[in-house]
Amino acid sequence: MxxxxxxxxxxxxxxxxxxxxxxxxxxxxxxxxxxxxxxxxxxxxxxxxxxxxxxDVHHTIFLTNRCNSKCLMCSQPPTPQDDSWLINEACQVAVHMRASPALLGFSGGEPLLLGERLREVFDTFSQVHPSTELDVLSNGRLLADKHFSKELLSGLNKQISWMVPLYGHADFLHDFVVQSHGAFEETLAGLIHLHTHQQSIQIRTVLIRPVLEHLPALCEFIGKNLPFIREVALMACEPIGFALANREVSDIDLRDWRAELSAGIRTLERARIKVILMNAPLCALSPDLWKYAHKSISDWKRVFAPECAECSVQADCAGLFTWHFHREQAMKINRIKGITHV
Ligand code: SF4
Structure with missing residues (x-):
């Protein structure tokens, strides 16, 4: 025995x-x-x-590696296997965390593929850590289903912040970037339903070549059609995962796109929508855009180049992804001299 x-x-x-x-x-x-x-x-x-x-300052709970999109520059390519055991693991994490962090994020893959069990995760964290702000990184497509969005979002204990990618002002562009026909219409319907249920929304746009070519049109579209958005995050591409397989669209130097970035940001500001720039080294941006730049790369995957050693704005710079130097045509780095305030 x-x-x-x-x-x-x-x-x-x-x-x-x-x-x-x-x-x-x-x-x-x-x-x-x-x-x-x-x-x-x-x-x-x-x-x-x-x-x-x-x-850690940034806490992320990984909910699934499955996804219903296949973005050209996905940093973490999805896998099809059933990983629903991650749902129970997430709820166990909530119970075993002894301190409530200020902010906790849920990511995937696509968290909405958990279906109604995603609500179980939200409710568990809300009950055990009522003071913790929650955010979700999701493509929003499954929220196009009115019944599902109501089941998931109505009567939540707290407002959740949703970070939803939008890559174009029209279906041909967004559907191409996420490699899924119909995704543009679904994401827009999902955004409307999030707004209907008083959720907070950040639009996330990764800056790859086809997106940058039409960035002013996308910003115009957001300003005119999605005025309820809290914020737009324009993000430099993380050079890993599918981005390495699609270098012709992902390997860009932000320096070459300063005019498009400035025009897009001005349009969003005119529409009174807040803008932030993420993952962008300051030397890749024109100085008038530095005030939008955030130090967004997590400590564990952030590095600086040898040129950064005597750069006068290093303390305010997002730096580079650890895998930056794997790029064939890495963004050029220029030490900045004599400026100390961003
Ligand atoms: S030289 Fe380095 S620290 Fe300075 S702005 Fe460029 S990436 Fe940032």
Whole structure:
């Protein structure tokens, strides 16, 4: 007869202090774990995966790697396998986090593919961490279904911030970028339903070549047709995943697109829609756009080039993605001298 709890393992950075431990043990040899982190131990109890680091500033819960789009520059290409176990894992994370962070994001893949179980995730986090602001990175397409959007969004305990990509002012462009026929119409219907349910919306636009070619038209479209949007985030492309396979559209130097960026931002400002620029090194932007730039690249994937060493605005610069130097035609970096305030 076996007694005890067979699904309990010791997770520790040192076995020395537990020398009388009889059960399975997972040793964190690299010492990456800290008190307060939430970790999942593999079924064979050989390794542990840290799901939440209490000390991180940006907390993201990964809900699925499936997606109903196939964006040309997707940084994390989707996979078709059933990964619905991630839903239970997400709810377990909520229960085991001992501190409530100020902000927590849900991402995928496409979180709306969880269907009504996404509401279970929202409700669990809202109940256990009522003070935490929640945001969701979603293409919004499945919210075109009026019944589903009502089931998901009505009676929520709190307003959620939705970050929804829009890549063009017309279907030919948006559908091409996300490689899905009908996506433009679905995303617009989803945005309307989010607004109907008083959700906060940020439009996210990754700046690849076909998008930049029509950026002023997209900004005009947003200003005229989507005035309820809280904010537009214009984002430099992360050079990884499908972006590496589609270099002809993703490998661009923002310096070559300053006129389009300025025109688009001016249009959004005239429409009184807030704009931010993400992932863009300051030296790629004209100085009049620096005030829109955010230091948006997470610490763990941000680097600086040797040229940045004596740059006078480094402290305010988003820097570069770690994989920046994998690009064949990497964006050029120009040390800035003599300017200290952005
Ligand atoms: S030189 Fe480096 S630190 Fe300076 S603006 Fe360019 S990327 Fe940023």
């Amino acid at each position: 076996q007694i005890g709890l067979p699904n309990v393992a010791l997770l520790t950075t040192s076995l020395d202090v537990f020398d009388d431990w009889q059960g399975p043990a997972v040793l964190d040899e690299r010492g990456g774990m800290q008190e307060g982190d939430v970790a999942a131990i593999s079924d064979d109890m050989k390794y542990a995966h840290i799901l939440i680091r209490e000390t």
